[in-house]
Amino acid sequence: MSLPEADPGLFQTLYTARALRRFKPDPIPDEVLFQLFDAAIRAPSGQNVQDWRFIVITSLEVKAKLQEWAEEGWGRYQARFGDDPAAIDALPRSQRLSLRSVGHLAHHLATVPAVVCVTGLKGRHSTPGGSIFPAVQNLLLTARALGLGGSIFNLPLGHRDELMEMLELPENNEIYCLLPIGYPTDRHGPVRRKPVKQVVFMDKWQNPWPFAEQQPDEGWTERWAPPNS
Numbered sequence: 424m425s426l427p428e429a430d431p432g433l434f435q436t437l438y439t440a441r442a443l444r445r446f447k448p449d450p451i452p453d454e455v456l457f458q459l460f461d462a463a464i465r466a467p468s469g470q471n472v473q474d475w476r477f478i479v480i481t482s483l484e485v486k487a488k489l490q491e492w493a494e495e496g497w498g499r500y501q502a503r504f505g506d507d508p509a510a511i512d513a514l515p516r517s518q519r520l521s522l523r524s525v526g527h528l529a530h531h532l533a534t535v536p537a538v539v540c541v542t543g544l545k546g547r548h549s550t551p552g553g554s555i556f557p558a559v560q561n562l563l564l565t566a567r568a569l570g571l572g573g574s575i576f577n578l579p580l581g582h583r584d585e586l587m588e589m590l591e592l593p594e595n596n597e598i599y600c601l602l603p604i605g606y607p608t609d610r611h612g613p614v615r616r617k618p619v620k621q622v623v624f625m626d627k628w629q630n631p632w633p634f635a636e637q638q639p640d641e642g643w644t645e646r647w648a649p650p651n652s
């Protein structure tokens with residue numbers, strides 16, 4: 424397999440890169456994997472330190488451990504719904520579907536082709552994560568553009584210290600997130616978010632921006648959606 428010929432373009436990529444958590448078992452070819460990281464590392468970081476490091480976990484043994492820890496984390500999360508997992512069925516549709524996909528991934532993490540562990544220097548930056556997550560987002564957007572899917576998935580990180588040891592990470596580094604990546608079985612986007620008018624203010628807190636108030640809540644879909652969709 425080689426890189427896809429048609430790049431969906433910036434806006435279609437941005438507006439459709441939702442969190443995908445169900446994957447085919449197909450491996451990710453090296454040239455595709457390389458493109459993910461070659462794009463990820465174009466991100467900015469404080470003082471251009473670039474202390475991000477990425478460990479591509481493909482070992483079945485490590486992924487099985489991650490799955491065990493994710494199932495544990497998922498069990499704790501589900502406890503919020505009492506002892507009745509069916510309580511999730513009563514949630515609004517988008518929340519329910521999203522939670523179902525989290526549960527699915529927790530139980531199938533060992534079968535995901537690659538889980539990327541993203542690390543950075545401990546205490547190096549005054550805005551923790553600010554120098555790591557731009558690269559994470561570059562990676563996820565590139566994955567979307569190449570027909571891959573993924574999401575941040577930190578459920579296994581209840582066992583952070585053990586994972587550091589398994590991956591032989593030096594003490595002066597820390598784990599920021601895990602990114603299961605693969606060819607998705609679910610479809611990309613559209614990404615649903617609160618409208619601009621609800622989160623952008625003019626000059627002062629909660630002072631409306633009249634232009635934004637006149638725009639559709641779902642955003643400028645014509646900017647990215649194919650005409651017949």
Ligand SMILES: Cc1cc2nc3c(=O)[nH]c(=O)nc-3n(C[C@H](O)[C@H](O)[C@H](O)COP(=O)(O)O)c2cc1C
Pocket residue numbers: 440441442443521525574575576577578614615
């Ligand atoms: C900092 C951060 C942590 C996240 N942690 C998790 C996680 O532990 N498990 C998970 O399934 N998704 C995680 N996500 C993904 C979000 O749940 C997801 O992006 C959000 O619900 C929007 O979903 P959508 O893009 O499909 O609309 C995380 C996202 C961010 C930015």
